[in-house]
Amino acid sequence: VDVHITFDGRVGRTTAIYQQLRAAVLDGRLRPGDALPPTRDLAEQLGVARATIVGAYEQLAGEGFVAGRRGSGTVVTSVARHDVAPTTTARSKPGPALTPRPMWGNVRISRPFQQTATFDFRTGLADTSHFPFQAWRRLSAQAMTAHSVGNAHYGDPGGYLPLREAIARHIAVSRGVMTDAASVSVTNGTQQAVDLIGRVLLAPGDRAAVEDPGYDPPRRLLQSLGIDVVGVPVDDQGLVVDAIPRGTKLVYVTPAHQYPLGMVMSPGRRAALLEWAQQNHAAIVEDDYDSEFRFSGRTVPPIQTLDRDGRVIYVGSFSKTILPTLRLGYVVAPPSLIEALHTAKWLSDWHTALPAQQALAGFIDEGLFARHLRAMRRCYEQRHHLIVSTLREPRFAEHLEAVPSTVGIHVAATARTATPDEMYRVAARARDRGVIVHLLSWFSFNRPPRAGLLFGYGAISVEDIPDGLNHLLASFGG
Numbered sequence: 001v002d003v004h005i006t007f008d009g010r011v012g013r014t015t016a017i018y019q020q021l022r023a024a025v026l027d028g029r030l031r032p033g034d035a036l037p038p039t040r041d042l043a044e045q046l047g048v049a050r051a052t053i054v055g056a057y058e059q060l061a062g063e064g065f066v067a068g069r070r071g072s073g074t075v076v077t078s079v080a081r082h083d084v085a086p087t088t089t090a091r092s093k094p095g096p097a098l099t100p101r102p103m104w105g106n107v108r109i110s111r112p113f114q115q116t117a118t119f120d121f122r123t124g125l126a127d128t129s130h131f132p133f134q135a136w137r138r139l140s141a142q143a144m145t146a147h148s149v150g151n152a153h154y155g156d157p158g159g160y161l162p163l164r165e166a167i168a169r170h171i172a173v174s175r176g177v178m179t180d181a182a183s184v185s186v187t188n189g190t191q192q193a194v195d196l197i198g199r200v201l202l203a204p205g206d207r208a209a210v211e212d213p214g215y216d217p218p219r220r221l222l223q224s225l226g227i228d229v230v231g232v233p234v235d236d237q238g239l240v241v242d243a244i245p246r247g248t249k250l251v252y253v254t255p256a257h258q259y260p261l262g263m264v265m266s267p268g269r270r271a272a273l274l275e276w277a278q279q280n281h282a283a284i285v286e287d288d289y290d291s292e293f294r295f296s297g298r299t300v301p302p303i304q305t306l307d308r309d310g311r312v313i314y315v316g317s318f319s320k321t322i323l324p325t326l327r328l329g330y331v332v333a334p335p336s337l338i339e340a341l342h343t344a345k346w347l348s349d350w351h352t353a354l355p356a357q358q359a360l361a362g363f364i365d366e367g368l369f370a371r372h373l374r375a376m377r378r379c380y381e382q383r384h385h386l387i388v389s390t391l392r393e394p395r396f397a398e399h400l401e402a403v404p405s406t407v408g409i410h411v412a413a414t415a416r417t418a419t420p421d422e423m424y425r426v427a428a429r430a431r432d433r434g435v436i437v438h439l440l441s442w443f444s445f446n447r448p449p450r451a452g453l454l455f456g457y458g459a460i461s462v463e464d465i466p467d468g469l470n471h472l473l474a475s476f477g478g
């Protein structure tokens with residue numbers, strides 16, 4: 001291990017080395033089994049006599065922090081951290097000199113994905129068991145050859161051109177979005193897309209609107225940019241356009257499958273939203289999340305396809321269609337914005353990791369993406385129908401009403417009579433029976449929370465769904 005030691009003249013050198021190594025062991029920077037540098041090397045590095053180092057190591061060894069081992073020099077012992085009280089050096093740290101802006105105190109990283117359960121109905125999880133890992137490994141390996149890597153210059157901030165072409169073709173075919181590679185910008189998922197759009201279009205203090213209940217990360221992100229974010233109610237047709245407050249410059253919506261309720265935004269509402277945007281010189285961010293998994297019903301074309309005025313910024317993600325850990329998504333922007341978005345991306349992180357973009361371009365071009373989508377659509381469709389038909393059985397329908405939906409990887413159900421607090425207790429009892437479900441009330445922020453549950457089916461097999469739902473039903477009874 002390389003160690004960093006400084007001398008400030010306040011104590012002798014042997015003591016300084018001893019104290020700093022001891023502090024490093026106590027706070028975990030040096031862990032049991034880590035080898036200290038050979039005394040000769042450290043003496044040379046610090047410009048001190050070897051005896052100075054030997055003295056410090058002996059003192060550490062005397063207190064049990066390190067032990068000399070034949071062949072591996074001086075090594076941190078496994079008892080060192082627990083058995084010794086912290087020294088004054090470790091305790092006398094000054095108070096924080098730097099503190100984050102107050103808003104960071106209100107944002108918590110959501111870590112629900114670290115839980116595990118026998119019956120996992122959490123939303124936002126995709127089934128990765130059918131992913132063609134072998135093909136992806138081949139494409140990733142190709143992207144890491146000397147030939148592909150080339151001179152290792154940075155890539156294009158807008159994204160790898162063959163990937164932008166592949167995305168443009170894919171969404172033209174699957175969603176009717178007419179675009180070309182020049183209008184596509186590759187991002188690290190939807191979340192970065194919203195970040196770039198916010199920075200390009202809005203100044204601190206500007207107003208943006210989001211759905212309430214809605215998907216929380218974009219709201220939090222816009223707030224972190226100093227934007228005044230307001231929640232707008234949704235009804236069975238989607239966002240209530242008439243409720244958008246005056247002065248709003250940008251609206252973020254999920255028309256394909258409202259998150260979290262799951263209904264499709266009606267054609268009338270889409271037209272009204274577009275008209276509102278035209279009249280108010282505002283932007284629409286259309287998050288087409290989940291739209292790939294449509295099981296029945298007529299496809300309602302994205303708002304982007306109706307836009308003649310350049311007001312819609314269309315956002316897509318590969319998080320649920322491939323893997324969330326790859327952090328791959330894209331923006332399709334009107335010509336007036338695309339250059340600024342590329343520039344914002346460049347300022348932010350130069351570009352999305354090129355090997356992942358290259359692998360994805362191959363994955364789409366070879367038809368593997370379309371095949372994977374078809375397979376997953378069949379798989380999710382089965383789970384969707386099973387959950388919806390079970391929820392319609394009288395024993396469930398007495399408690400819950402499923403929100404009609406024909407797309408996506410989760411279904412929402414509102415409570416017939418229970419309050420949000422009662423639903424919370426149902427979910428807690430279900431948790432004790434090995435079932436995890438998300439509460440609908442978590443997704444409201446300005447408006448009174450709605451009581452209900454969300455049934456994600458990305459992480460539960462069709463075989464486990466009946467038992468999972470039965471355990472949930474038993475949790476209604478107390």
Ligand SMILES: Cc1ncc(COP(=O)(O)O)c(C=O)c1O
Nearest residue numbers: 124189190191215259289317319
């Ligand atoms: C509404 C919505 N949009 C987009 C995403 C995907 O976000 P990202 O691409 O940043 O992973 C999610 C993920 O759960 C989502 O719920």
